Amino acid sequence: MEAQLIPVPTNHRELAAGIDYFFAVLPDDQARAGIAGACERFCKSHRVSGSLVGTDNFHLTLCPMGKVERMLPSLEGALLAAAGTVRASAFDITLDSAMRFSVVDGRFPFVLCTDSASTESALKLRQAVAEAQRRGGLAVTGVSSYLPHVTLLHGHAVDAIQESIAPIRWTVREFVLIRRFFGQSRQEVVERWPLESPIAKAPEFFDLSDLPDLAELPEDE
Template identity: 35%
Template sequence: MLPGFEAPPPVPVHRFFFAVMPDPATAARIAGLAESMRLEKDRPVGTERLHITLGSLGDFAYVPGATLARARAVADRMDVPSFSVRFDKIISFNGRAGHQPLVLVGRAGLENLIDFRRQLRRALKQEAGLSMLPTGFTPHVTLLYGAQRPDEYRIEPITWTVFDFVLIDSWLGKSYYDVLERWPLTTGNASG
């Protein structure tokens, strides 16, 4: 290459992340709640895309086969019992103007989810040398993107049992997800 004519770095088009998703009945209830909160220019998250992000493996311009293989191998070995999650409040997260996420959060009932994420994050690091980002974690389900809401809203709790977790390929800028793989949690006490 001639100096000054270097190719620009490829633009990331994929974000790979682990998540848990609500069952169809709970997803429909959450989508109905999002619709009831919707203002004119808000963009609700599609029912099939509702999830709790556990953490991202990163943004990529290509499908990182070796990275995904290592992540899948760790996921194959996870041995965690199913657990319940509970959300009882709606708040706005910060975002760019007109694109603030309106999210479900909970005050209690998320301890087992937080512990599962900690176990997955540690296993990815120790067994596969992979970092799961971000390091901080505020469990939430994004309902829609839109105008900032000044208040928080208490709601009748939304609870579901998490029976599995997934690896998702999010097509950046496309509002489209591919669920690449799903791993069952072990049956047992669905406490939480």
């Protein structure tokens, strides 16, 4: 079950009330099941424990909300408007490694990371979303510093882990804006934007004039 689509108007006061926003891509059902299975296996094999991310909340963070550079009538409205201008193509994601990140707020995130091709594709979309926010008055810093990943849990004493896993793949056909509530596991999908289908590569044709001449066959007597 995916996070519910719940469009709700907002303003700057909501941030003070404990609401944050970020853009993300979501795994499909098959990938979600694969991610949950990988989490279960690693928790058992490495005796990892901590606060598990709910299966419904699995996501790959794409781009944070930018810093407000000028007065905006609606923060959420500015994010929605910016995302609506993004034009990008669908792409494939492959998670092929598991690792423990450095400590954050006293806890160690345990994550699944993408391969190099997926990282490059996700970075292009991240850059497009960040640029769209910039045009709308929201500045995103550190755009090129990016390691796409799906967080599985936050542990208090997770040993250093970095190893390969059986690839988990899905095709990213949309990106979403997520509303997150501080101090809660609750998050909501505010809106979705489809990505364009990749342009099919035209078939290649050979120029017959480039082929070598064939030897003539002898005539039948």
